[in-house]
Amino acid sequence: MIKLSGVIITFNEERNIERCLQSLVNxxxxxxxxxxxxTDNTKRICSKYNVTFIEQKFLGYIEQKNFALQKASYDYIVSLDGDEALSETLQKSILNLKSNLQFDGYYCNRFNNFCGQWIKHSDWYPNKKLRVFDRRVAEWKGINPHDEIVLKDNRKAGKLKGDILHWTYQSYKEFNDKTEYFSSISAQAYYDKGKKAPWYKIIWNPTWAFFKAYFLRLGxxxxxxxFIISAQTANITYLKYTKLRKLYKKR
Structure with missing residues:
Protein backbone atom coordinates (compact mmCIF):
# COMPACT_ATOMS: atom_id res chain seq x y z
CA MET A 1 0.00 0.00 0.00
CA ILE A 2 1.50 3.33 -1.06
CA LYS A 3 1.85 6.35 1.20
CA LEU A 4 0.74 9.82 0.18
CA SER A 5 2.00 13.30 1.00
CA GLY A 6 -0.48 16.15 0.97
CA VAL A 7 1.33 19.30 -0.17
CA ILE A 8 -0.09 22.83 0.14
CA ILE A 9 1.31 26.29 -0.57
CA THR A 10 -0.21 29.17 1.38
CA PHE A 11 -0.19 32.89 1.97
CA ASN A 12 -2.82 34.50 4.21
CA GLU A 13 -5.32 31.66 3.86
CA GLU A 14 -7.02 31.88 7.28
CA ARG A 15 -10.39 31.97 5.51
CA ASN A 16 -9.88 28.60 3.82
CA ILE A 17 -6.96 26.60 5.21
CA GLU A 18 -8.82 24.66 7.92
CA ARG A 19 -11.30 23.32 5.39
CA CYS A 20 -8.37 22.25 3.20
CA LEU A 21 -6.59 20.46 6.05
CA GLN A 22 -9.73 18.70 7.25
CA SER A 23 -10.25 17.23 3.79
CA LEU A 24 -6.73 15.76 3.79
CA VAL A 25 -6.19 14.44 7.33
CA ASN A 26 -7.90 11.08 6.76
CA THR A 39 0.60 37.80 8.27
CA ASP A 40 -2.82 36.43 9.30
CA ASN A 41 -3.77 33.34 11.35
CA THR A 42 -2.73 30.74 8.76
CA LYS A 43 0.21 29.47 10.84
CA ARG A 44 -1.84 29.28 14.05
CA ILE A 45 -4.60 27.28 12.33
CA CYS A 46 -2.08 24.87 10.83
CA SER A 47 -0.53 24.34 14.27
CA LYS A 48 -3.76 22.64 15.38
CA TYR A 49 -3.04 19.84 12.91
CA ASN A 50 -0.17 17.41 12.54
CA VAL A 51 1.51 19.23 9.67
CA THR A 52 5.06 20.06 8.67
CA PHE A 53 4.97 23.85 8.41
CA ILE A 54 7.80 25.45 6.43
CA GLU A 55 8.15 29.18 5.85
CA GLN A 56 9.70 30.06 2.52
CA LYS A 57 9.89 33.39 0.72
CA PHE A 58 7.62 33.27 -2.32
CA LEU A 59 9.62 32.12 -5.34
CA GLY A 60 6.86 32.32 -7.96
CA TYR A 61 3.90 29.96 -8.29
CA ILE A 62 5.70 27.31 -10.32
CA GLU A 63 8.94 27.58 -8.38
CA GLN A 64 7.20 27.50 -4.99
CA LYS A 65 5.25 24.38 -5.88
CA ASN A 66 8.35 22.57 -7.15
CA PHE A 67 10.10 23.56 -3.91
CA ALA A 68 7.18 22.08 -1.97
CA LEU A 69 7.51 18.75 -3.79
CA GLN A 70 11.09 18.45 -2.58
CA LYS A 71 9.97 18.75 1.06
CA ALA A 72 7.54 15.83 0.96
CA SER A 73 8.55 12.52 2.57
CA TYR A 74 6.73 10.33 0.07
CA ASP A 75 6.85 10.22 -3.73
CA TYR A 76 3.11 10.09 -4.29
CA ILE A 77 1.64 13.55 -3.91
CA VAL A 78 -1.80 15.09 -3.42
CA SER A 79 -1.33 18.77 -4.25
CA LEU A 80 -3.78 21.48 -3.18
CA ASP A 81 -3.81 25.24 -2.86
CA GLY A 82 -4.85 26.72 0.48
CA ASP A 83 -8.27 27.73 -0.89
CA GLU A 84 -9.09 24.21 -2.11
CA ALA A 85 -10.42 21.05 -0.49
CA LEU A 86 -11.22 17.48 -1.53
CA SER A 87 -14.88 16.58 -1.88
CA GLU A 88 -16.00 13.48 0.02
CA THR A 89 -16.23 11.52 -3.24
CA LEU A 90 -12.69 12.53 -4.21
CA GLN A 91 -11.40 11.59 -0.76
CA LYS A 92 -12.77 8.07 -1.25
CA SER A 93 -11.31 7.87 -4.77
CA ILE A 94 -7.84 8.79 -3.51
CA LEU A 95 -8.04 6.34 -0.60
CA ASN A 96 -8.85 3.58 -3.11
CA LEU A 97 -5.67 4.43 -5.03
CA LYS A 98 -3.50 3.40 -2.12
CA SER A 99 -4.08 -0.25 -2.92
CA ASN A 100 -4.98 0.07 -6.60
CA LEU A 101 -2.56 2.47 -8.26
CA GLN A 102 -2.58 2.11 -12.05
CA PHE A 103 -1.21 5.40 -13.39
CA ASP A 104 1.55 7.87 -12.57
CA GLY A 105 -0.90 10.73 -12.33
CA TYR A 106 -4.62 11.38 -11.94
CA TYR A 107 -6.84 14.22 -13.09
CA CYS A 108 -9.72 15.60 -11.04
CA ASN A 109 -12.39 18.15 -11.91
CA ARG A 110 -12.20 21.43 -9.99
CA PHE A 111 -15.50 22.96 -8.93
CA ASN A 112 -15.24 26.71 -8.32
CA ASN A 113 -17.23 28.78 -5.85
CA PHE A 114 -17.49 32.44 -6.88
CA CYS A 115 -19.16 34.97 -4.57
CA GLY A 116 -21.10 32.16 -2.90
CA GLN A 117 -22.24 30.52 -6.14
CA TRP A 118 -20.96 27.21 -7.47
CA ILE A 119 -20.11 27.87 -11.11
CA LYS A 120 -21.15 25.02 -13.40
CA HIS A 121 -20.19 26.57 -16.75
CA SER A 122 -18.37 29.75 -17.89
CA ASP A 123 -15.19 27.83 -18.79
CA TRP A 124 -14.81 27.07 -15.07
CA TYR A 125 -16.27 23.56 -14.99
CA PRO A 126 -15.14 20.94 -15.52
CA ASN A 127 -11.84 22.63 -14.71
CA LYS A 128 -9.61 19.55 -15.11
CA LYS A 129 -6.46 19.50 -12.94
CA LEU A 130 -3.75 16.86 -12.45
CA ARG A 131 -3.23 16.92 -8.69
CA VAL A 132 -2.43 13.34 -7.67
CA PHE A 133 0.88 12.14 -9.07
CA ASP A 134 4.27 10.49 -8.61
CA ARG A 135 6.72 13.36 -8.19
CA ARG A 136 9.54 11.24 -9.67
CA VAL A 137 7.94 11.54 -13.10
CA ALA A 138 6.20 14.91 -12.72
CA GLU A 139 7.09 18.59 -12.53
CA TRP A 140 5.27 21.90 -12.19
CA LYS A 141 5.57 23.87 -15.42
CA GLY A 142 3.71 26.56 -17.36
CA ILE A 143 3.89 30.35 -17.39
CA ASN A 144 3.29 32.13 -14.09
CA PRO A 145 0.73 32.42 -12.63
CA HIS A 146 -0.76 29.57 -14.72
CA ASP A 147 1.00 26.51 -13.37
CA GLU A 148 0.30 22.88 -14.23
CA ILE A 149 1.75 19.48 -13.46
CA VAL A 150 3.34 17.84 -16.48
CA LEU A 151 4.14 14.14 -16.51
CA LYS A 152 7.53 13.25 -17.96
CA ASP A 153 8.31 10.70 -20.69
CA ASN A 154 4.73 10.61 -22.02
CA ARG A 155 3.43 8.86 -18.90
CA LYS A 156 -0.31 8.22 -18.95
CA ALA A 157 -2.75 9.68 -16.47
CA GLY A 158 -6.09 8.43 -15.16
CA LYS A 159 -9.20 10.23 -13.95
CA LEU A 160 -10.69 10.24 -10.44
CA LYS A 161 -14.32 10.62 -9.40
CA GLY A 162 -15.10 13.61 -7.24
CA ASP A 163 -14.14 17.28 -7.30
CA ILE A 164 -11.51 19.60 -5.95
CA LEU A 165 -13.66 22.25 -4.29
CA HIS A 166 -12.20 25.70 -4.90
CA TRP A 167 -13.31 28.83 -3.07
CA THR A 168 -12.20 31.57 -5.45
CA TYR A 169 -13.09 35.24 -5.15
CA GLN A 170 -15.78 36.01 -2.60
CA SER A 171 -16.35 39.63 -3.70
CA TYR A 172 -16.26 41.50 -6.98
CA LYS A 173 -13.58 43.83 -5.63
CA GLU A 174 -11.36 40.85 -4.81
CA PHE A 175 -11.89 39.57 -8.36
CA ASN A 176 -10.92 42.97 -9.82
CA ASP A 177 -7.83 43.24 -7.64
CA LYS A 178 -6.64 39.75 -8.52
CA THR A 179 -7.26 40.38 -12.22
CA GLU A 180 -4.89 43.35 -12.06
CA TYR A 181 -2.36 41.35 -10.05
CA PHE A 182 -2.37 38.21 -12.20
CA SER A 183 -2.32 40.14 -15.47
CA SER A 184 0.86 41.90 -14.31
CA ILE A 185 2.51 38.58 -13.41
CA SER A 186 1.47 37.10 -16.77
CA ALA A 187 2.79 40.10 -18.71
CA GLN A 188 6.17 39.90 -16.96
CA ALA A 189 6.37 36.14 -17.51
CA TYR A 190 5.56 36.57 -21.21
CA TYR A 191 8.17 39.34 -21.46
CA ASP A 192 10.82 37.16 -19.81
CA LYS A 193 10.10 34.43 -22.35
CA GLY A 194 10.28 36.84 -25.28
CA LYS A 195 6.62 36.56 -26.23
CA LYS A 196 5.26 39.46 -28.30
CA ALA A 197 2.06 41.51 -28.09
CA PRO A 198 1.00 42.52 -31.62
CA TRP A 199 -2.00 44.85 -31.77
CA TYR A 200 -4.34 42.21 -33.18
CA LYS A 201 -3.92 40.05 -30.05
CA ILE A 202 -5.22 42.93 -27.91
CA ILE A 203 -8.42 42.88 -29.97
CA TRP A 204 -8.85 39.26 -31.00
CA ASN A 205 -7.73 37.32 -27.90
CA PRO A 206 -10.04 39.07 -25.38
CA THR A 207 -12.97 38.87 -27.82
CA TRP A 208 -12.43 35.16 -28.34
CA ALA A 209 -11.96 34.58 -24.58
CA PHE A 210 -15.35 36.15 -23.83
CA PHE A 211 -17.14 34.37 -26.68
CA LYS A 212 -15.75 30.98 -25.67
CA ALA A 213 -16.57 31.39 -21.95
CA TYR A 214 -19.99 32.96 -22.30
CA PHE A 215 -21.40 31.19 -25.35
CA LEU A 216 -19.42 28.03 -26.15
CA ARG A 217 -18.91 27.12 -22.47
CA LEU A 218 -22.47 28.17 -21.62
CA GLY A 219 -21.51 30.91 -19.20
CA PHE A 227 -21.38 37.18 -17.40
CA ILE A 228 -18.97 38.74 -14.90
CA ILE A 229 -16.60 35.78 -15.07
CA SER A 230 -16.66 35.78 -18.86
CA ALA A 231 -16.08 39.54 -18.99
CA GLN A 232 -13.15 39.31 -16.58
CA THR A 233 -11.72 36.43 -18.59
CA ALA A 234 -11.63 38.82 -21.54
CA ASN A 235 -10.34 41.66 -19.36
CA ILE A 236 -7.38 39.76 -17.93
CA THR A 237 -6.38 38.78 -21.45
CA TYR A 238 -6.61 42.41 -22.58
CA LEU A 239 -4.62 43.66 -19.58
CA LYS A 240 -1.94 41.02 -20.03
CA TYR A 241 -1.19 42.07 -23.61
CA THR A 242 -1.44 45.82 -23.02
CA LYS A 243 0.94 45.52 -20.04
CA LEU A 244 3.27 43.37 -22.15
CA ARG A 245 3.38 46.10 -24.82
CA LYS A 246 4.25 48.64 -22.14
CA LEU A 247 7.15 46.50 -20.97
CA TYR A 248 8.59 46.43 -24.50
CA LYS A 249 8.14 50.19 -24.85
CA LYS A 250 10.05 50.78 -21.62
CA ARG A 251 12.92 48.69 -22.99
Missing part, protein backbone atom coordinates in the same frame (compact mmCIF):
# COMPACT_ATOMS: atom_id res chain seq x y z
CA UNK A 27 -6.57 10.64 3.24
CA UNK A 28 -2.82 11.30 3.24
CA UNK A 29 -0.01 10.06 5.47
CA UNK A 30 1.57 13.46 6.01
CA UNK A 31 0.71 17.09 5.26
CA UNK A 32 3.39 19.60 4.24
CA UNK A 33 2.50 23.31 4.20
CA UNK A 34 4.84 25.76 2.48
CA UNK A 35 3.88 29.22 3.68
CA UNK A 36 5.12 32.55 2.28
CA UNK A 37 5.29 34.21 5.73
CA UNK A 38 1.56 34.78 6.19
CA UNK A 220 -24.92 32.52 -19.67
CA UNK A 221 -26.41 29.61 -17.72
CA UNK A 222 -24.56 30.83 -14.62
CA UNK A 223 -26.56 34.07 -14.70
CA UNK A 224 -25.06 37.39 -13.70
CA UNK A 225 -21.92 35.81 -12.29
CA UNK A 226 -21.43 33.88 -15.50
Missing amino acids: VVDEIVVIDSFS FLDGRNG
